[in-house]
Amino acid sequence: MFTISTNIKHFVRLRPMQPAIFSYSKFAKLKSNDERAAELQKQRYNVVHTAITSALKKQKCLPASEWKLIVTELQKNPEFRNENTLNKLVFTVLLSLRPNDSLQNARTFIESFGLKYEDLGIRRFIIQLYAKKASVEKLTEAEEQQLIDWCNDLIAREFYILSEMHSIVVMGLCATKEWRKALDLAKPSSSSLNILARKTLHQNEIESTWKILTNLTHLSKSYQHLASKTIVAFAKYFENNREEIPQNAEKLLTFCERLQTVFDEPTLRVLTSALYKSGHEAKITNVDYSGVCRNCNSNLQAVRIANKDFITLQNEFLNNVVGKGQANIIYQKTTPEEWQAFERTIKENGPFDIVMDGLNVSYLANQQNIHVADKLAFTKFKHKQKPCAFALANVVSQLTAEGKRVLVVGRKHMNRWPKMNAIRQMATVFLVDDISKDDIFLLYAALYSGPNSYILSNDYMRQHKFAIGQQFDALFKKWQQEHWYGFTIGTDKPIELVKPMAFKMYSHKIGDFWHLPFKTNAEIESKTWNQYDQPKNWACVRIKQNVEK
The missing domain is CATH 3.40.50.11980 (Rossmann fold)
Incomplete structure (x- = not known):
């Protein structure tokens, strides 16, 4: 027998914010209900994550007895007594593990508690686990067929039209040989379109990629988002198809300008590295408040409200x-x-x-x-x-x-x-x-x-x-x-x-040079950056039409 620590530092029920605020310092330290809820959920996740990963240090695949022991210990805390909430946390933790470990343990967990694969919540997580394994290694023939059957079942029962399930079905199909079925599903979402774009890039069908991304611009403005994974997929495509860069890199960056994209640092570095290795110019630089790029000395495009x-x-x-x-x-x-x-x-x-x-x-x-x-x-x-x-x-x-x-x-x-x-x-x-x-x-x-x-x-x-x-x-x-x-x-x-930055704060081109703003790793980790902040870090990129071999 072992004991799982379920002590959570701030495990308190959400309370309304204080009715009176007497100093700015107190006001600045208060958090919204949403922020406090997110913090508590993170603490719950950390407790479950610690319980599972600690047990996995002793054995790669936990038997039913071990799973029951973990759940019993966790449910001693009132915060984990809701079965659906706890199951969701367990699957969320499993999704963070290595694909093989997560899939094997998910199966054992489902069988240990008599859960049904037909349950929509269970189906959602298990499809994600199969797709995650497929991203790093080939599924067995039986696993692939099982995944196809699950997705076809959701399509037949029209669950795929639910916004939260559409991308799950697309993700599942794109992990199989029948991925083209996903192209015909109605009501595409931003997540689904990004998944399909990555799949077509992986298949070297870039013309199909552009057709898919065109649909992204038909969504409402708040959903027009090019995922970091999709930009990384473009970078890998460019590395394998260098002759395609002049036309398609320009097209990608023009698309980013249309979506007013600000990159994250890891994604931006993968993209600029692929371009630089292929003979194009790509350098990390800074832009001061005057709007002058320190690399190419260009003045960024001014922003004026008429x-x-x-x-x-x-x-x-x-x-x-x-x-x-x-x-x-x-x-x-x-x-x-x-x-x-x-x-x-x-x-x-x-x-x-x-x-x-x-x-x-x-x-x-x-x-x-x-x-x-x-x-x-x-x-x-x-x-x-x-x-x-x-x-x-x-x-x-x-x-x-x-x-x-x-x-x-x-x-x-x-x-x-x-x-x-x-x-x-x-x-x-x-x-x-x-x-x-x-x-x-x-x-x-x-x-x-x-x-x-x-x-x-x-x-x-x-x-x-x-x-x-x-x-x-x-x-x-x-x-x-x-x-x-x-x-x-x-x-x-x-x-x-x-003074305000009187120039565009998102990706755009001046002359031959593209200027791509990005949030640094430190800004991402500290969560200090958001879409209203003025980016100081940029990449200056020039796509050459002819590259010496």
């Missing part, structure tokens, strides 16, 4: 935030009385050149150094006298001295800060209730103030795309890119503004 596009975005956003039928959106973040007071404030005192996220600015200064006053040439004060307030006052003073009309949006607890009266004499100040969300106030004030208004914040507030229709997502992002100033704590000035 005045008519701004007016369209302005009307769409303002109408959807407070327009008819949308009041619930804003009042989930504030109250009718508070919002009406805010509207009066911006109408009476606007438009503004700078709409400042007061807490974001002041909090960064406080985080930089407990003695931030000395660094910023403030009047000396003790830490308990709230350096945040002095930082904010100096920033406002700097901006107003430059002739900027400033709106500071903060929270009511800031009324207790020193220097607030001085700040009010220099700028318009609106403080929301401590339980209100201030992001929507910042966005509304900036868009209301017109095309020459900028937001000053290191928070991109990307969650507020909900306020406009999906067809305006790209326009909203372009506006954010052009009208969003970041900042750092300065040495000669209280604050150094970080």
